[in-house]
Structures are given as structure tokens and as C-alpha cells.
Amino acid sequence: xxxxxxxxxxxxxxxxxxxxxxxxxxxxxxxxxxxxxxxxxxxxxxxxxxxxxxxxxxxxxxxxxxxxxxxxxxxxxxxxxxxxxxxxxxxxxxxxxxxxxxxxxxxxxxxxxxxxxxxxxxxxxxxxxxxxxxxxxxxxxxxxxxxxxxxxxxxxxxxxxxxxxxxxxxxxxxxxxxxxxxxxxxxxxxxxxxxxxxxxxxxxxxxxxxxxxxxxxxxxxxxxxxxxxxxxxxxxxxxxxxxxxxxxxx
Amino acid sequence: xxxxxxxxxxxxxxxxxxxxxxxxxxxxxxxxxxxxxxxxxxxxxxxxxxxxxxxxxxxxxxxxxxxxxxxxxxxxxxxxxxxxxxxxxxxxxxxxxxxxxxxxxxxxxxxxxxxx
Numbered sequence: 001x002x003x004x005x006x007x008x009x010x011x012x013x014x015x016x017x018x019x020x021x022x023x024x025x026x027x028x029x030x031x032x033x034x035x036x037x038x039x040x041x042x043x044x045x046x047x048x049x050x051x052x053x054x055x056x057x058x059x060x061x062x063x064x065x066x067x068x069x070x071x072x073x074x075x076x077x078x079x080x081x082x083x084x085x086x087x088x089x090x091x092x093x094x095x096x097x098x099x100x101x102x103x104x105x106x107x108x109x110x111x112x113x114x115x116x117x118x119x120x121x122x123x124x125x126x127x128x129x130x131x132x133x134x135x136x137x138x139x140x141x142x143x144x145x146x147x148x149x150x151x152x153x154x155x156x157x158x159x160x161x162x163x164x165x166x167x168x169x170x171x172x173x174x175x176x177x178x179x180x181x182x183x184x185x186x187x188x189x190x191x192x193x194x195x196x197x198x199x200x201x202x203x204x205x206x207x208x209x210x211x212x213x214x215x216x217x218x219x220x221x222x223x224x225x226x227x228x229x230x231x232x233x234x235x236x237x238x239x240x241x242x243x244x245x246x247x248x249x250x
Numbered sequence: 251x252x253x254x255x256x257x258x259x260x261x262x263x264x265x266x267x268x269x270x271x272x273x274x275x276x277x278x279x280x281x282x283x284x285x286x287x288x289x290x291x292x293x294x295x296x297x298x299x300x301x302x303x304x305x306x307x308x309x310x311x312x313x314x315x316x317x318x319x320x321x322x323x324x325x326x327x328x329x330x331x332x333x334x335x336x337x338x339x340x341x342x343x344x345x346x347x348x349x350x351x352x353x354x355x356x357x358x359x360x361x362x363x364x365x366x
Contacts, residue, residue: 161338162338162341162342162345163342163345165310165313165314165317165335165338165339165342166310166342166345166346166349168313168317169306169309169310169312169313169314169339169342169343169346170309171309171313172308172309172310172312172313173305173306173309173310173346176305176308176309177301177302177305180305
């Protein structure tokens with residue numbers, strides 16, 4: 001927040017240990033705590049939602065069923081019929097990221113997806129799994145993925161490295177997209193929040209711009225909700241697209 | 251006499267009215283419209299396209315520079331491999347963008363990718 005007249009928008013991402021001395025002794029940070037909270041919320045939604053097993057679902061059961069159907073449709077439409085196999089993975093990924101993004105919008109909560117360490121770890125896992133799936137299904141034929149079709153052989157020494165780089169760059173593009181979107185949103189919120197305090201305490205004539213900053217912040221919170229959902233969706237869809245490429249290979 | 255409205259119920263227009271009502275409530279998916287050749291751009295806002303293209307271009311370059319620099323340190327050929335990989339990375343970035351906007355053959359399931 002605004003400390004001593006200057007805006008310090010990045011200190012909100014600093015990690016500190018949570019859960020008192022026990023957490024401090026094992027370096028359990030608030031980001032880890034938020035991951036646990038997100039996981040518990042997802043599991044709780046599914047467990048409590050599906051407990052009634054009603055033919056006509058209630059509100060919570062509807063939410064759980066819609067969550068299931070949305071991700072299942074995403075898998076089937078993007079990957080194809082083989083998508084059923086990868087549904088649990090995509091579901092876990094999507095809801096972990098979605099809840100992580102959404103928890104960050106609440107005051108006193110922390111957005112663990114605003115750390116590139118977290119998003120890069122998720123992405124390494126995704127790309128590793130995709131590569132593993134492709135090699136498992138296609139064997140050595142997988143490496144023909146890097147050889148574009150219908151190209152004169154003289155150009156291959158140039159094109160194969162480019163294809164490999166394009167494949168590896170998924171690691172960066174997928175992780176940076178999620179991380180940058182979440183971090184940028186929270187920096188904007190912090191900056192405009194600091195404007196409100198600094199202008200509000202500067203004198204009566206600055207109350208109008210202070211109110212304007214507050215209005216911008218309200219709009220930004222709504223925008224953050226949109227971005228949080230959209231980014232989780234994009235992450236899951238891109239994972240599905242990569243799985244599609246791995247399963248069908250060209 | 252009083253049964254007349256009840257007997258009237260399963261009229262041939264029932265199917266049509268049911269279909270219309272389901273369509274209004276969004277229960278039936280509307281017939282798929284072919285959104286041009288490059289179906290990717292359909293769902294993306296201009297901001298989304300800009301951010302997506304920027305990230306794709308830069309990420310390929312970042313990976314390439316990292317690999318080139320690492321190989322340079324390994325082999326002790328300081329500037330050469332980095333320079334080569336910068337060019338390759340730029341090309342890979344353009345390839346990523348081309349993949350994003352290339353006209354896709356419409357076989358198989360429609361892959362939509364509304365990124366930001």
C-alpha cells in the first residue's frame with residue numbers, strides 16, 4: 001500500500017510464513033495456505049454438492065454438475081472422444097487455477113497464481129504430461145511432429161530447430177499469460193487504491209479525483225472477476241489443445 | 251366438449267413450438283455457423299489478439315535466447331550461438347502467430363482458442 005507518499009504496488013506479492021511458528025519452521029507461506037484453501041473449497045463443493053444425489057438437483061448440486069459438464073464438454077469438443085481419459089487432469093487444473101484466481105479478489109487473501117514460480121510449475125507439469133502422452137501413444141513417431149510436411153529437405157536443418165523452439169515456447173507463453181494477467185490486475189488495484197488514500201488525505205479539492213479513483217477500483221474488481229475466470233478457462237483450453245495435438249499428432 | 255382443448259394439445263405445431271421454446275431458453279445449441287476460415291479470431295477481442303500475439307512472439311524469443319546463451323556458456327563460443335538462436339527464436343515466434351491465425355482445415359472437432 002502507499003507507504004510514506006510513494007506507491008509500493010509490488011510488496012503485496014511478498015511471501016511470509018503462515019500458521020504461526022509451525023508454518024515458519026517448515027516455510028509454509030500464505031501462498032501454500034491459499035493453495036490448500038482452494039483445494040479444500042473445490043473438494044468441498046463437489047462433496048457437499050453431490051451428497052444429496054437428488055434427481056432434481058438443488059443449487060449446490062447444480063453448481064457441481066455444471067462444473068463437471070462444462071469441463072467434460074471442453075475435453076470432448078477439443079480433444080475428441082479420447083478426451084474422457086484426460087478429463088480428471090483438466091478438471092483439477094481448471095478448478096485449482098479458477099479458485100486460486102478468484103480467492104485473490106477477496107480482501108486479505110493472496111493470489112498464488114500471481115507468482116511465476118507457481119504458474120511455471122503448473123506449465124512444466126502440463127507440457128511434460130503432453131509430451132509423455134505423445135511419446136506413449138506414438139513412440140518414436142512423435143518426433144515427426146517437429147518435421148513439417150511438404151518441405152524441401154534442404155530447408156529441414158533450419159525448420160526443425162524452429163519447430164522445436166515453437167514447441168518449447170509453450171512453457172513460457174502459457175505460464176507468463178496467467179502470471180502476467182493476475183499480477184497486472186492486482187498491481188492496478190493497488191495503484192488506484194493508493195490514489196484514493198493519497199488524494200483523499202491531500203485536501204478537500206482532491207476529493208473528486210479520489211472518488212473517481214475509487215470508482216475505477218470498483219470497476220477493476222469486476223474486471224478482475226472476468227479475468228480470473230477467463231484466464232483459468234484459457235489455461236484449461238490450451239491444455240486441451242496441446243493434448244489434442246499429442247493424441248492426434250498433425 | 252370440455253375435452254376439446256385437451257384433445258387439441260398434441261397438434262402438429264407442438265413440435266415446432268417446443269423447438270422454438272427450447273431455442274429461446276438456450277437448451278438446444280444453435281446450428282454451428284462457420285465463422286470464416288480462421289475460426290480462432292472469432293471470439294477474441296482486439297485486446298485479446300494483441301496480448302496473445304505479443305506473448306507468443308516474446309516467449310519464443312525468451313526460450314531461444316535462454317537456450318543460445320546456455321549453449322554458448324557450455325561450448326565457450328560466446329556471442330555466436332546466442333545470435334543464431336535470436337534469429338531462430340524470432341522465426342519461431344512468427345510461426346506461433348501464424349499457427350494462431352492460419353486458416354484451419356475444417357476437419358475434426360472445431361478447436362477454438364479464445365485467449366488473451
